[in-house]
Amino acid sequence: MKVLVIGGDGYCGWATALYLANHGHEVAILDSLVRRHWDAQLCVETLTPIAPIQYRLRRWRDLTGKDIGLYVGDICNYEFLERSMLDFQPQSVVHFGEQRSAPFSMIDREHAVLTQQNNVIGNLNLLYAIHEHFPDCHLVKLGTMGEYGTPNIDIEEGYITIEHNGRKDTLPYPKQPGSYYHLSKVHDSHNIHFACRIWGLRATDLNQGVVYGVLTEETGMDELLINRLDYDGVFGTALNRFCIQAAIGHPLTVYGTGGQTRGFLDIRDTVRCIELAIAEPAKQGEFRVLNQFTEQFSVAELALKVQEAGKDLGLKVEINNLENPRVELEEHYFNAKNTKLLDLGLQPHYLSDSLIDSLLNFAIKYKDRVDQEHILPKVKWRA
Amino acid sequence: MKVLVIGGDGYCGWATALYLANHGHEVAILDSLVRRHWDAQLCVETLTPIAPIQYRLRRWRDLTGKDIGLYVGDICNYEFLERSMLDFQPQSVVHFGEQRSAPFSMIDREHAVLTQQNNVIGNLNLLYAIHEHFPDCHLVKLGTMGEYGTPNIDIEEGYITIEHNGRKDTLPYPKQPGSYYHLSKVHDSHNIHFACRIWGLRATDLNQGVVYGVLTEETGMDELLINRLDYDGVFGTALNRFCIQAAIGHPLTVYGTGGQTRGFLDIRDTVRCIELAIAEPAKQGEFRVLNQFTEQFSVAELALKVQEAGKDLGLKVEINNLENPRVELEEHYFNAKNTKLLDLGLQPHYLSDSLIDSLLNFAIKYKDRVDQEHILPKVKWRA
Numbered sequence: 028m029k030v031l032v033i034g035g036d037g038y039c040g041w042a043t044a045l046y047l048a049n050h051g052h053e054v055a056i057l058d059s060l061v062r063r064h065w066d067a068q069l070c071v072e073t074l075t076p077i078a079p080i081q082y083r084l085r086r087w088r089d090l091t092g093k094d095i096g097l098y099v100g101d102i103c104n105y106e107f108l109e110r111s112m113l114d115f116q117p118q119s120v121v122h123f124g125e126q127r128s129a130p131f132s133m134i135d136r137e138h139a140v141l142t143q144q145n146n147v148i149g150n151l152n153l154l155y156a157i158h159e160h161f162p163d164c165h166l167v168k169l170g171t172m173g174e175y176g177t178p179n180i181d182i183e184e185g186y187i188t189i190e191h192n193g194r195k196d197t198l199p200y201p202k203q204p205g206s207y208y209h210l211s212k213v214h215d216s217h218n219i220h221f222a223c224r225i226w227g228l229r230a231t232d233l234n235q236g237v238v239y240g241v242l243t244e245e246t247g248m249d250e251l252l253i254n255r256l257d258y259d260g261v262f263g264t265a266l267n268r269f270c271i272q273a274a275i276g277h278p279l280t281v282y283g284t285g286g287q288t289r290g291f292l293d294i295r296d297t298v299r300c301i302e303l304a305i306a307e308p309a310k311q312g313e314f315r316v317l318n319q320f321t322e323q324f325s326v327a328e329l330a331l332k333v334q335e336a337g338k339d340l341g342l343k344v345e346i347n348n349l350e351n352p353r354v355e356l357e358e359h360y361f362n363a364k365n366t367k368l369l370d371l372g373l374q375p376h377y378l379s380d381s382l383i384d385s386l387l388n389f390a391i392k393y394k395d396r397v398d399q400e401h402i403l404p405k406v407k408w409r410a
Numbered sequence: 411m412k413v414l415v416i417g418g419d420g421y422c423g424w425a426t427a428l429y430l431a432n433h434g435h436e437v438a439i440l441d442s443l444v445r446r447h448w449d450a451q452l453c454v455e456t457l458t459p460i461a462p463i464q465y466r467l468r469r470w471r472d473l474t475g476k477d478i479g480l481y482v483g484d485i486c487n488y489e490f491l492e493r494s495m496l497d498f499q500p501q502s503v504v505h506f507g508e509q510r511s512a513p514f515s516m517i518d519r520e521h522a523v524l525t526q527q528n529n530v531i532g533n534l535n536l537l538y539a540i541h542e543h544f545p546d547c548h549l550v551k552l553g554t555m556g557e558y559g560t561p562n563i564d565i566e567e568g569y570i571t572i573e574h575n576g577r578k579d580t581l582p583y584p585k586q587p588g589s590y591y592h593l594s595k596v597h598d599s600h601n602i603h604f605a606c607r608i609w610g611l612r613a614t615d616l617n618q619g620v621v622y623g624v625l626t627e628e629t630g631m632d633e634l635l636i637n638r639l640d641y642d643g644v645f646g647t648a649l650n651r652f653c654i655q656a657a658i659g660h661p662l663t664v665y666g667t668g669g670q671t672r673g674f675l676d677i678r679d680t681v682r683c684i685e686l687a688i689a690e691p692a693k694q695g696e697f698r699v700l701n702q703f704t705e706q707f708s709v710a711e712l713a714l715k716v717q718e719a720g721k722d723l724g725l726k727v728e729i730n731n732l733e734n735p736r737v738e739l740e741e742h743y744f745n746a747k748n749t750k751l752l753d754l755g756l757q758p759h760y761l762s763d764s765l766i767d768s769l770l771n772f773a774i775k776y777k778d779r780v781d782q783e784h785i786l787p788k789v790k791w792r793a
Contacts, residue, residue: 042470105519136488136538140531147530147597151590155519179579180572187584189563189572194743196562198584201570202600207534210604214530214597217585221593225737225791229424353607408608 028305029053031115033102033153034123035095036080037062038255039169039238039297045245045252046298048093050255052305055096055115056080057108058124065131071262071401073255074271074393075241086251102149108156114133119165119305122153123209129173129353130261130406132208139207146211147218154222165308166219166230167301172290172320172363174213174234176203177356182363184244185232185316187304200316205355207282216316223314230306230313235297236290236320239266240382254294256389259401266291268385269333273344274390275397279334280404283351285327288361293376298347303371318365321375336383340391356407411688412436414498416485416536417506418478419463420445421638422552422680423619424793426504428628428635429681431476434685435688438479438498439463440491441507448514454645454784456638457562457654457776458624467636491539502688504550505536508594512556512736513644513789515591529594530601536603548691549602549613550684555673555703555746557617559586560739568615568699575641583699589739589791599699606697613696614687618680619673619703622649624772626678637677641770642784649674652716653766656727657773658780662717663787666734668710671744673703676759686754687689701748704758714775719766723774737791 030047034040035056048054060080066072078086084095098111100379102124112120125146126132132142150168165210175182178201188197199220202213222228224345244256257263258271260280269279300319309315330346337344351357376382413430416437417423431437443463449455459470467478481494485507495503508529509515515525533551540547558565561584569581584605585596605611627638640646641654643663652662674685683702692698713729720727734740752758759765 124536136535139538140534143534143601147526151523151526151635152519155522159519178581179613180574180577187572187574187585189570189574191563191570191572194563197588198561198563201572201584203582204600207601207604210597210600213600214593217587217588217593218526221587221590263642290645367466 028103028115028118030121030305031055031057031112031117032121032123033057034125036060037123038257039294040123041254042243042246042294043298043301044095044244045087047089047302048095049245050302051174055098056104057098057111059101060099069261071259071398072396074258074390074396075253075256076396077253077255078251082251086249089250102152103145105152108152109160112156112160115130117161119167120153120157120180121167121301122150123169124149125290126208128262129206129208130404132206133406133408136288142208143211143214147214150215151218154218154228157228158222158226162227165305166228167304168215168219168230168232170212170216170232170234171209172234172236173209174202174204174216175200175363176205177359177361178203179360184318184364184367205353220314222384223312226313229311231309231315231317233300233304233317233319235265236292237261237266238292238297238384240294240295242385243298260404261406266329267284267386269330271390271397272402273333273337273342274387274394277402278345278347279330280402281326281330281346281348282353282404283348283357285330285348286325286358287355288317288323288325290323290363290365291378292319292321293382296321296373296374296382300368300376303368303373307371317367318363320365322377323363332383336380336387338386340384349404352404352407411501412499413502413688414438414440414495414500415502415504415506416440417508418769419443420506422677423506424509425626425629426681426684427478428470429626430685431478432474432628433685434786438481440481440485440494443482445557447717450643450766454642454781455779457641457779458636459779460636460638461634465634469632471781475629477743479713480509485535486528488535491535492543494542500544500547500564502548502550503535503536503540504629504684507532511593511645512589513787515589516789516791526594526597530597533598534601534750537553537601537611540611541605541609546608548688549588549611550600550687551598551615553595553615553617554592555617555619555701556592557585557587558583558746559588560742560744561586562743566700567747567750577604588736603697609725610695612692612694614692614698614700616683616687616700616702619636619675620647621675621677621679623769625768626681641780643787644789649712652713653769654717654773654780655785656720656725657770657777660782660785661728661730662713663785664709664713664729664731665736665787666731666740668731669708669741671706671708671742673701673706673746673748674704674761675704676761676765679704679756679758683751683756685750688758690754700750702745702751703748705760706744706746715766719763719770723767723770732787735787735790
């Protein structure tokens with residue numbers, strides 16, 4: 028299958044592109060590389076030294092004999108997007124190509140506008156390109172579990188059946204996202220749903236949880252294929268960030284009580300979920316929503332796990348409950364469904380001590396690259 | 411009260427600005443005037459000859475002795491928005507300043523992108539301007555009943571209490587909008603809700619139905635104050651459009667069976683609803699949603715009413731059930747709540763034969779200005 032991975036230079040996108048290429052798909056990456064530029068502007072670097080995309084791809088070809096195509100440009104530029112898609116002729120498009128950090132979107136007005144404009148317009152362009160040229164192409168779009176917020180009822184996968192005043196309907200699940208970034212994903216979901224309804228597009232919206240881990244079979248093949256691993260207050264996510272903090276002897280930055288519960292998954296499951304979604308496409312006109320996570324944890328639980336694992340490695344790990352820079356409930360009900368991907372065949376890599384060990388060792392290996400300036404969160408929701 | 415009316419040169423905005431000025435408020439209009447430019451680009455004109463904004467405002471001052479301020483510019487330009495608001499120091503902002511036509515947004519990709527970018531980013535800028543400079547200012551935002559779509563259960567005002575698997579929560583009402591325009595309003599609603607939650611803004615989202623009528627006490631004072639009245643396939647809405655079609659002997663353009671049921675209101679109620687919303691602001695942090703319509707009709711019912719009224723005036727009115735250019739249900743359940751504005755004191759002008767008569771006579775007066783080229787709908791949802 029010909030698969031275009033938009034955002035294929037990023038954390039999930041890179042791992043996915045290699046995995047799909049390694050599993051028999053013909054893959055091309057489309058990426059504006061702007062994420063590297065944002066890193067530079069924020070004066071942060073990934074823990075791991077990631078090679079420029081052209082060297083990554085060359086090494087991949089040398090190692091495996093497989094070519095991955097490359098289109099460098101911005102999907103907000105429709106002419107570029109159209110030209111690239113007409114050239115590659117994708118049967119599936121996996122869309123990771125969005126600004127993906129909640130704190131980034133909350134820095135100030137400019138970053139909020141950048142995030143919503145970039146994500147919503149890019150995705151809208153993609154819908155038009157598929158509609159106009161590849162009406163049968165399956166769109167696999169990365170959403171986020173954060174679209175749901177923390178309602179006081181069970182979170183279903185995309186839709187909920189509501190009985191009300193003696194009548195009944197199945198409607199889109201109500202959304203209460205927690206940042207301008209999360210809002211952009213909610214906007215995308217509504218736009219995609221509409222495009223499926225009126226144009227008969229086929230789309231899968233993967234509401235992904237927080238991804239952890241860094242190694243996949245493919246990115247571990249060679250130092251030049253190494254994946255990015257963010258630890259800073261803007262792009263670093265809970266478990267990855269904690270492991271790196273533990274490695275350098277920095278107290279773990281738990282926001283507030285840490286009672287915030289979220290869905291999590293191993294990056295090795297991310298790539299497999301994409302493969303499963305591609306293998307069984309949504310039907311013509313279907314807006315299929317899958318919740319993509321394997322386990323729920325509170326942030327405090329994760330911190331304790333890292334503390335435990337660190338002890339075994341001889342690390343003294345402190346936990347620091349910082350004033351929460353976000354506006355979010357710290358104690359709340361959270362019970363989200365995630366059976367649809369299991370039904371499609373996902374066999375989860377559940378979080379294990381050995382995974383945390385391996386992450387910690389990985390972090391220790393690169394700890395000299397850590398800039399302590401960027402550990403603490405600086406972006407405040409109420410600024 | 412100092413009220414800034416964004417989009418005050420438009421159909422609802424103009425009537426509202428004059429009404430509020432006439433009822434003791436200190437009013438300024440902020441408008442980019444781009445709607446006049448879009449008319450020009452689409453080669454359409456309003457039925458009524460509307461004067462340039464500066465002559466409108468001058469005549470208003472000459473007639474009433476009341477000054478209405480004017481800020482000409484685009485709210486997508488934050489510096490302009492900020493400067494204007496700092497100059498005027500509003501206590502309420504009424505935000506009509508968005509691209510408001512569903513067919514316009516469905517013309518092609520460029521118009522879809524223009525609509526979502528213009529509406530979402532403009533509104534986002536406004537949220538930031540209020541947050542940064544006027545945290546106590548009440549935002550009165552025009553949404554649309556079209557955000558809800560046509561669910562098979564009763565439509566509540568913004569929120570719905572859901573019982574699910576033995577638990578209960580009150581959540582944002584699920585949205586199923588029917589065009590890229592309607593989607594832009596859904597995006598706005600989510601963004602505003604979030605801003606209220608994190609920043610404590612006070613906002614009222616008025617989910618307005620289809621507005622009909624043209625005369626208000628103020629716009630009827632003088633020919634130079636006349637309001638716009640759109641009849642073309644892009645900007646014309648159901649009842650207004652039908653009256654003008656009847657006046658020129660064109661068959662009424664009912665899309666499909668005409669079983670589509672919507673909420674409607676008289677423009678004299680629009681202006682009163684805004685006044686009521688301003689008089690009793692949302693609380694700090696509250697995202698208040700009011701459904702702003704007074705009656706439900708199917709499109710076919712409206713066509714029959716116009717046919718009847720036309721007969722009494724000696725007009726022979728035919729009804730033409732065109733192939734529906736939109737993708738929408740033509741037979742569906744529709745029962746929307748609208749008690750909150752009644753509770754605030756709204757006394758509706760229900761649709762009457764005399765209103766239709768007056769609209770028909772108005773249309774007859776200006777019928778020589780009608781361009782028959784633009785009566786039929788040209789924009790198709792599935793194009």
